[in-house]
Amino acid sequence: MTHPAHTPASLPATRSKITLPAAGTAGRSRRARIEPMAVRPLRDGRYAVETEGGTYVVALDANTCTCPDHQLRHARCKHLRRVALEVTARLVPPPGQRTAVCAVCGGRTFVPTRVSGPALCDRHALRPGDVVADRETGDRLLVVAATGERADHVETDEGRVVADYPSNADYGGHEPVFRAVYVDSLRRDGEVRPYAFPASRLRRFRDVTAADDADVGPSPTGIGAPPTTA
Template sequence: MAVFALRSDDQYLVDTDGGSYVVDAGSDTCTCPDHGIRGRRCKHLRRVDMEIGIGRVPAPGERVAACAVCGAGVFVPAREAGAVLCGAHRPAVGSFVRDREADKLLVVTGVTRTRADEYRTSDGTRISDYGTNAEYGDHEPVVEAVYVGNAMRSPGPLDVSGRKRYGFPASRLRRLAPDERPHKPVIGI
């Protein structure tokens, strides 16, 4: 039995040896004769529930989008637009990353859905127009971050409030391996 999400929010195609049926997860119905005649919950409805539960197909109200960095499938809200990142390429807010161009340490303050060729800085420049971003995808979402600088030497938590926030194409920032990560709490994000 194979299950495929249809473009309609809550509908799935279930292919079996005996035929193909449409399951509507929102109304808990199936086009199979078993469901129509007996009016009971059929194996196709149960199979769709199982596939949703283990993450093989998007849940009702979700769709599959491609990660802007690697192309892997990511479930997102059906009506949400913009660039997306998979778990491997989406840094957590508050995490430390390294700028591939400047080899400097930063703290992530936000992950947007706005593409680098659409995101503009305060002076109106697109992130993709900066020369140091030429090697990174214009289609990638922008990650906002602050440079840590000398603040790591200060005692106590790292306070990033008041520091200038910069935007970067997602793949320009490298996530740190566990042994590279500073063990310092971050506040003021």
């Protein structure tokens, strides 16, 4: 479930200068780690690198930096190396992505720059084909679509938003909505109807595929009465 405060945490706008472990390195690689630097992503996909000696701009994709070492010597300077290190360590987002807050746990994640709407971290993200359980009923479902929209924005066929259903009261209205079908309905002839759920209402079954699940017997509660329709 989305937990107590149902409100995403905020992220700091700036970072303090930090150092990185430097064992086994030398030269520019070592300086990239031991010198205090603060790497800050810019909106155009580049990075500002603040050091004790000044602030420089790194374009990681183009392998360029505005510092004298790169401009005059064409070296892969300590600033370029530092940005690459922090991207690899997931301290800053890679080019083309931005930092976001997971709508379920409030943890930090990265999403494509142009993507809007609520975000989810890897732990809570769901994808079409994932087999999940409804936390309210225990029923198994198959995820068929991610709407990318908030539970307090998505309307059902009944003209109500997903977040307004009493069975969704314990889940955040800011969470993204997923559409899923009950696995039991896939075993029967007739219409397979998708339903809409806030993200944290669906618990993913680890290491279980849709094909595996097709061989599992009916769930204890059956189809039940899902709270919302797609």
